[in-house]
Amino acid sequence: MKRNNKIQKLSIIGGGPAGLASAYFAHKNGLKFELFEGNSEIGGNCKTVEHKNFKFDLGAHRFHDKNKYVTSIVRNLLNDDLKLVSTPSKIFYKGKMITFPIEFKNLLKKLDSKIILKILIENGINIFNQNKINSFNDLVIKRYGSTLSTLFINNYSKKLWGIDTTLLSPKISGGRLKNLNIISIINIFSNRKHFEGFFYYPKNGFGMIFDKIKEEIQNNNIFLNSNVTKIFHNDNKINAIEINDNKKIEVDQIINSLPINIIANILEPKIPSKILDIVNTLKFRNLRIVVIFLKMKNFSNYASIYFPDENVN
Ligand SMILES: Cc1cc2nc3c(=O)[nH]c(=O)nc-3n(C[C@H](O)[C@H](O)[C@H](O)COP(=O)(O)OP(=O)(O)OC[C@H]3O[C@@H](n4cnc5c(N)ncnc54)[C@H](O)[C@@H]3O)c2cc1C
Numbered sequence: 001m002k003r004n005n006k007i008q009k010l011s012i013i014g015g016g017p018a019g020l021a022s023a024y025f026a027h028k029n030g031l032k033f034e035l036f037e038g039n040s041e042i043g044g045n046c047k048t049v050e051h052k053n054f055k056f057d058l059g060a061h062r063f064h065d066k067n068k069y070v071t072s073i074v075r076n077l078l079n080d081d082l083k084l085v086s087t088p089s090k091i092f093y094k095g096k097m098i099t100f101p102i103e104f105k106n107l108l109k110k111l112d113s114k115i116i117l118k119i120l121i122e123n124g125i126n127i128f129n130q131n132k133i134n135s136f137n138d139l140v141i142k143r144y145g146s147t148l149s150t151l152f153i154n155n156y157s158k159k160l161w162g163i164d165t166t167l168l169s170p171k172i173s174g175g176r177l178k179n180l181n182i183i184s185i186i187n188i189f190s191n192r193k194h195f196e197g198f199f200y201y202p203k204n205g206f207g208m209i210f211d212k213i214k215e216e217i218q219n220n221n222i223f224l225n226s227n228v229t230k231i232f233h234n235d236n237k238i239n240a241i242e243i244n245d246n247k248k249i250e251v252d253q254i255i256n257s258l259p260i261n262i263i264a265n266i267l268e269p270k271i272p273s274k275i276l277d278i279v280n281t282l283k284f285r286n287l288r289i290v291v292i293f294l295k296m297k298n299f300s301n302y303a304s305i306y307f308p309d310e311n312v313n
Pocket of ligand 1: 016018039041044046062064226227229257
């Protein structure tokens with residue numbers, strides 16, 4: 001964010017990673033800011049919750065080294081508390097654990113030879129596959145062939161996103177689906193570690209990243225239990241927000257990190273009902289987290305275990 005002398009104060013809505021990152025850069029650039037978080041804690045979906053000395057994240061979270069600049073910021077914030085972890089994930093298939101992201105060497109050990117042959121033929125043909133990728137389904141078929149996609153990827157993705165993979169965007173893979181192509185087959189006997197098996201993870205849970213940001217940007221600019229209930233606008237400019245249905249605060253510039261459906265519904269005056277109706281058709285997935293506390297140091301060496309079987313819900 002560049003310093004802009006015209007900005008007197010930034011009002012940031014939401015104290016999840018997006019809101020906190022905005023606050024962090026405002027702080028670094030010497031901009032006045034205030035952050036409003038509806039909950040009693042910051043971190044949003046990336047919180048680490050503590051219960052009777054057990055810590056757990058809101059779903060398995062890991063920090064991927066995708067952007068050197070972002071990684072360097074997080075590394076500077078956490079120093080030695082940011083650990084590089086080398087732990088693969090697994091797919092549970094007919095009682096066997098298949099390494100994910102898929103590795104050909106591992107498949108050879110775990111799958112029937114007829115299936116292996118099919119996979120080889122499909123992936124051989126795939127080298128010449130010039131088909132345009134329009135959906136997530138197209139992407140996985142191009143990357144893995146239809147047998148592997150059907151066995152391990154499409155069912156799971158359909159369960160996760162709630163719609164058929166032909167209707168999902170290829171972007172949802174987040175670049176994490178590595179090619180199982182001739183290169184990986186040639187590398188079959190090498191012990192090259194897979195990039196995806198590596199990720200960063202803070203010593204005390206993923207939420208530690210956001211707790212550190214909060215520490216860094218000074219707590220007195222962060223207003224917890226401050227639900228933004230209205231956003232007042234006039235002449236294409238937002239000029240005030242309402243907190244917890246009663247307190248009106250004048251704003252100069254705002255950064256919103258909330259989903260469009262929430263924002264669209266709290267704009268005052270109301271936006272045209274035609275637009276609101278469209279926004280309200282957006283569907284979101286709910287997340288139910290079941291946490292089981294076990295009295296043992298380490299339950300498994302896997303980062304995650306995926307269950308593609310459509311009967312396991
Ligand atoms: C199961 C699961 C696993 C994931 N794994 C990873 C992973 O491994 N790596 C990764 O990088 N990402 C992962 N993600 C994605 C990551 O959690 C999100 O990208 C991230 O939380 C988005 O941050 P955000 O700030 O946009 O939104 P949120 O985290 O949703 O934060 C929004 C904040 O706004 C607050 N808020 C809502 N309404 C209001 C209001 N009216 N007024 C004021 N405040 C309000 C909320 O309380 C919340 O604190 C995962 C997500 C899930 C669900």
